[in-house]
Amino acid sequence: MLGGLARWLRAAGYDAEFEHGIDDSVIVAAALETGRILLSSDGPMFERKVIRDGQVKALFLPRQLNRLEQLAYVVDKLSLKRRPPRCMACAGELQELPKHSVAAEAPPLAYRSCDRFFRCKRCDKLLWRGTHWVEIDARLNEILK
Numbered sequence: 086m087l088g089g090l091a092r093w094l095r096a097a098g099y100d101a102e103f104e105h106g107i108d109d110s111v112i113v114a115a116a117l118e119t120g121r122i123l124l125s126s127d128g129p130m131f132e133r134k135v136i137r138d139g140q141v142k143a144l145f146l147p148r149q150l151n152r153l154e155q156l157a158y159v160v161d162k163l164s165l166k167r168r169p170p171r172c173m174a175c176a177g178e179l180q181e182l183p184k185h186s187v188a189a190e191a192p193p194l195a196y197r198s199c200d201r202f203f204r205c206k207r208c209d210k211l212l213w214r215g216t217h218w219v220e221i222d223a224r225l226n227e228i229l230k
């Protein structure tokens with residue numbers, strides 16, 4: 086349920102990880118090991134000792150929130166600030182590329198209409214600042230002031 090939230094957190098510049106259908110104990114162990122903050126709408130998860138004791142920092146997300154409400158809730162509770170955007174697919178850092186260097190690789194329409202191109206350092210995906218990115222950016226600006 087939180088996969089959409091993870092994508093938005095990445096766009097806001099956070100190294101958010103999301104895995105579907107993995108066991109609670111695996112998630113908790115991973116958070117303990119990496120020091121990541123665990124986000125979940127699963128009540129029983131918060132009864133685990135490592136979370137109650139504060140060894141794993143965790144935030145409970147009310148279930149009724151939609152994706153952008155979830156984002157606003159997390160931003161507020163964790164006092165998140167805007168960071169350089171990360172890849173929405175994998176949370177990798179983005180490296181800006183000179184436009185001419187992607188002429189052969191970028192789709193022709195994107196190449197004609199966009200000026201800024203980036204490559205994900207983790208998954209190698211080519212991204213460009215098109216209308217979708219601009220829309221996401223505007224929503225993030227409303228939520229992360």
Ligand SMILES: [Zn+2]
Pocket residue numbers: 172173174175176177205206207208209210
């Ligand atoms: Zn990526």
